[in-house]
Amino acid sequence: MVIAAFYPLSLVAGGICSVNEAAARLDSLGRFAADVNYAVSLPQNEDDVVYTLKITSAANSTDTLCEARYLIDWSLPAQQGESRGFQAYFPGHHYRYRDHRLQEYHFTWDSIPFLTGRGGVQRNGQFVDLLPQMLAREIRAMAADSTFYVRFRPDSVVSGQKVAVIRGAQKIQGYDGNLFTMIFDPVSYRPLKIYREYNPGSIAEQSVTVTYSYPDGQGGDVPSSEEALMALYPEVFEKYRQSNYRVENLRGLPIPGFALPTLTGERYTHHKGEPFAAPTVIALLDPSVATTAETVAALRKAVDTCPGQTGLILAFTSTNTDTIEEITGPLREGEAILISARPLTRDCGVNDFPTTIITGRDGVIKDVILGFNRNITENVIQSVSL
Numbered sequence: 001m002v003i004a005a006f007y008p009l010s011l012v013a014g015g016i017c018s019v020n021e022a023a024a025r026l027d028s029l030g031r032f033a034a035d036v037n038y039a040v041s042l043p044q045n046e047d048d049v050v051y052t053l054k055i056t057s058a059a060n061s062t063d064t065l066c067e068a069r070y071l072i073d074w075s076l077p078a079q080q081g082e083s084r085g086f087q088a089y090f091p092g093h094h095y096r097y098r099d100h101r102l103q104e105y106h107f108t109w110d111s112i113p114f115l116t117g118r119g120g121v122q123r124n125g126q127f128v129d130l131l132p133q134m135l136a137r138e139i140r141a142m143a144a145d146s147t148f149y150v151r152f153r154p155d156s157v158v159s160g161q162k163v164a165v166i167r168g169a170q171k172i173q174g175y176d177g178n179l180f181t182m183i184f185d186p187v188s189y190r191p192l193k194i195y196r197e198y199n200p201g202s203i204a205e206q207s208v209t210v211t212y213s214y215p216d217g218q219g220g221d222v223p224s225s226e227e228a229l230m231a232l233y234p235e236v237f238e239k240y241r242q243s244n245y246r247v248e249n250l251r252g253l254p255i256p257g258f259a260l261p262t263l264t265g266e267r268y269t270h271h272k273g274e275p276f277a278a279p280t281v282i283a284l285l286d287p288s289v290a291t292t293a294e295t296v297a298a299l300r301k302a303v304d305t306c307p308g309q310t311g312l313i314l315a316f317t318s319t320n321t322d323t324i325e326e327i328t329g330p331l332r333e334g335e336a337i338l339i340s341a342r343p344l345t346r347d348c349g350v351n352d353f354p355t356t357i358i359t360g361r362d363g364v365i366k367d368v369i370l371g372f373n374r375n376i377t378e379n380v381i382q383s384v385s386l
Contacts, residue, residue, distance in 0.1 A: 020143055022139060022166060023137075023140050026136035026139070027133055031058050031059075032058070032131070035212070036212055038052075039208070057070035065114050066122045067136075068133045069222050069224060072087040072125075084098075085097050085126075095229060105121050130210060135182070145170075147170050148169070152164075152166050163192060164185070166182040179195075181195040247355055248370070251366070252365065256344065258270055258343065258347070260341055262339070272363075278309040278310055279308075279358070281302070281311065281356060282357040283299055284315050284353060285315065286318070291354065298372075298376045310384055311334055311335075312334065313338065319340050355371075357369075
């Protein structure tokens with residue numbers, strides 16, 4: 001483990017005053033901007049999972065909800081291209097975006113998410129703990145927690161570089177559950193590296209290595225309004241905001257992953273980004289809609305007529321298997337009949353039934369047909385053929 005080069009063989013309690021002084025220095029950083037490499041190592045994985053982050057923040061001591069306003073933009077290489085997202089906060093407003101879904105929280109609309117949990121949604125989003133003010137908050141909490149052993153050295157040397165170092169461990173029932181090393185510039189107290197090791201020696205062991213860098217001229221203002229954030233991510237707000245999130249906007253994107261029970265009591269699972277065995281028609285159906293049986297018949301006719309193999313998934317929002325069996329009749333070869341599909345309809349932004357989604361063999365959505373019409377068979381054949 002990389003952390004072993006920095007983690008002491010033995011720890012003693014003490015240095016609490018100095019630790020709190022270090023926290024105060026972090027709080028005083030005010031305006032902050034950094035590029036961050038965030039690497040996660042798991043024993044069962046050959047390669048690390050490596051995120052690339054750009055962080056900008058500004059201290060905001062008058063805000064009782066969060067110590068800083070911030071924007072954390074992240075990316076992660078993925079099988080289907082690069083995955084991207086962001087977290088943003090300015091007083092009373094929090095936004096988090098990933099997997100083509102934008103969640104937003106506004107204190108004036110609903111204060112509960114900001115006040116519950118360990119500090120509210122604004123303090124607990126992904127990577128928010130890397131901000132200087134959040135590190136200061138964590139350091140103070142560890143100093144006040146008897147399960148932690150913490151040691152602070154303001155004048156250490158690591159790899160020939162003068163640094164300030166905080167090392168520690170959390171012991172629970174005699175076991176080390178959390179080992180950490182935080183390395184800071186000894187003058188500015190900007191963070192340089194953070195090493196964390198969770199559940200060492202167990203099957204759930206996980207190591208995290210965080211490396212900060214500070215390129216010259218980096219920065220940009222921290223958004224302080226929704227308008228400023230929208231200017232940075234116009235497509236996200238236009239297409240993937242909850243109020244605007246519709247299945248029509250998912251053309252060209254992988255179908256969301258799902259794991260749903262089948263009519264025969266098994267489970268059908270598709271992971272986002274995985275291919276299908278063939279181009280696949282996915283129908284999202286509500287049995288209470290009068291045209292549902294007619295839709296199933298039309299789609300089966302389309303699949304039978306399509307050139308080459310074509311899969312058909314009939315995903316019903318209901319759990320009433322008798323009603324669904326009455327609509328579908330016997331299961332045919334190459335079909336899947338799924339129940340309890342509300343999570344899939346939600347993840348696809350579907351509000352009207354039936355909705356028919358045509359995906360390619362690569363699992364990417366090629367076309368969307370809303371509702372039932374007399375030409376649905378021809379429309380599906382054309383979409384699959386193209």
